[in-house]
Amino acid sequence: MAAQLIDGAALSRLWRARLSERVTALKARGTLPGLAVILVGDNPASQVYVRNKVKACQEVGIHSVLETYPASLTEDALLARVRALNADPAIHGILVQLPLPAHIDAQRVIETIAPEKDVDGFHVANAGALMVGRPGFWPCTPYGCMKMLEHIGCDPCGKHAVVIGRSNIVGKPMALMLLQANATVTICHSATADLAHHTRQADIVVAAVGKRNVLTADMVKPGAVVIDVGMNRDEAGKLCGDVDFEGVRQVAGWITPVPGGVGPMTITMLLLNTVEAAERAAR
Ligand SMILES: NC(=O)C1=CN([C@@H]2O[C@H](COP(=O)(O)OP(=O)(O)OC[C@H]3O[C@@H](n4cnc5c(N)ncnc54)[C@H](OP(=O)(O)O)[C@@H]3O)[C@@H](O)[C@H]2O)C=CC1
Ligand SMILES: Nc1nc(=O)c2c([nH]1)NC[C@@H]1CN(c3ccc(C(=O)N[C@@H](CCC(=O)O)C(=O)O)cc3)C=[N+]21
Numbered sequence: 465m466a467a468q469l470i471d472g473a474a475l476s477r478l479w480r481a482r483l484s485e486r487v488t489a490l491k492a493r494g495t496l497p498g499l500a501v502i503l504v505g506d507n508p509a510s511q512v513y514v515r516n517k518v519k520a521c522q523e524v525g526i527h528s529v530l531e532t533y534p535a536s537l538t539e540d541a542l543l544a545r546v547r548a549l550n551a552d553p554a555i556h557g558i559l560v561q562l563p564l565p566a567h568i569d570a571q572r573v574i575e576t577i578a579p580e581k582d583v584d585g586f587h588v589a590n591a592g593a594l595m596v597g598r599p600g601f602w603p604c605t606p607y608g609c610m611k612m613l614e615h616i617g618c619d620p621c622g623k624h625a626v627v628i629g630r631s632n633i634v635g636k637p638m639a640l641m642l643l644q645a646n647a648t649v650t651i652c653h654s655a656t657a658d659l660a661h662h663t664r665q666a667d668i669v670v671a672a673v674g675k676r677n678v679l680t681a682d683m684v685k686p687g688a689v690v691i692d693v694g695m696n697r698d699e700a701g702k703l704c705g706d707v708d709f710e711g712v713r714q715v716a717g718w719i720t721p722v723p724g725g726v727g728p729m730t731i732t733m734l735l736l737n738t739v740e741a742a743e744r745a746a747r
């Protein structure tokens with residue numbers, strides 16, 4: 465029997481409807497949630513993502529400000545913009561789209577964002593909060609994956625979760641969230657000796673690598689939950705994930721599609737973090 469689909473677009477609609485209500489309640493108390501999005505350079509993928517984020521804000525009533533700069537923008541000028549937004553009471557969330565041009569130190573920019581406005585959850589203070597289990601902001605992509613598990617009634621407690629990838633924005637926080645939810649967690653990466661050996665034991669697999677067909681049917685335990693974070697293009701230029709979708713869906717119990725899976729949920733969690741930031745500021 466083929467796997468059931470985890471529909472990230474549908475789950476996003478559900479969450480966005482709930483968020484609209486929270487925005488309405490905030491407005492009634494005199495707070496209009498505001499998100500500032502900064503885009504530097506003309507990376508076409510970034511332009512699409514940023515446009516989607518601004519559109520999503522409109523959908524739930526969040527005020528959004530998009531600032532676009534040429535790739536020649538200096539690091540100092542960018543840091544000055546971030547500091548101005550830190551001080552702007554109309555802005556509750558700040559997102560600097562990655563990647564940044566090579567002459568700008570991305571980590572330095574992220575550390576300049578006030579942690580209470582870091583709705584990406586990339587600041588070291590928020591990474592630390594996740595690490596020790598204190599309130600902060602969780603990175604949107606793994607956060608969205610956790611919401612998808614919850615939605616299908618998959619409680620990670622006692623399950624073996626295998627995360628493929630260990631980046632600071634996806635793989636590592638994903639592993640920490642699963643650990644916090646009492647899964648037994650294995651983290652695989654480019655130096656992992658036998659990836660299939662690990663994934664075959666997994667009740668939950670999260671693929672966050674950025675390479676097509678990293679996970680194939682022979683690597684998956686029957687009935688496993690498979691979450692595909694990857695955003696790649698096939699030879700025809702079509703969007704695809706890290707998972708061999710057609711093969712793996714024959715074996716898995718649940719699977720996320722690309723597009724329409726983790727991507728929309730990432731944006732929805734950005735909205736959630738922004739609403740949460742505004743609610744905290746209004747307290
Ligand atoms: N849907 C969404 O909302 C989002 C999607 N993405 C997509 O997710 C993917 C991952 O993003 P990101 O984490 O930023 O990517 P990174 O390139 O930062 O990290 C990739 C990770 O994969 C590991 N890796 C590389 N090759 C292999 C391999 N053959 N086997 C096992 N592990 C491997 C790397 O290992 P090592 O550490 O050893 O180098 C690294 O840890 C990309 O496709 C990206 O576009 C990202 C963010 C949001
Ligand atoms: N500061 C920062 N924060 C990020 O969260 C961030 C970032 N930089 N840089 C790039 C990555 C990537 N990312 C995606 C978000 C949504 C989709 C998404 O909506 N995908 C759609 C398809 C989009 C399309 O058609 O291209 C889907 O999967 O259905 C994809 C990728 C956020 N990122």
Ligand SMILES: [Mg+2]
Nearest residue numbers: 562563631633
């Ligand atoms: Mg990356």
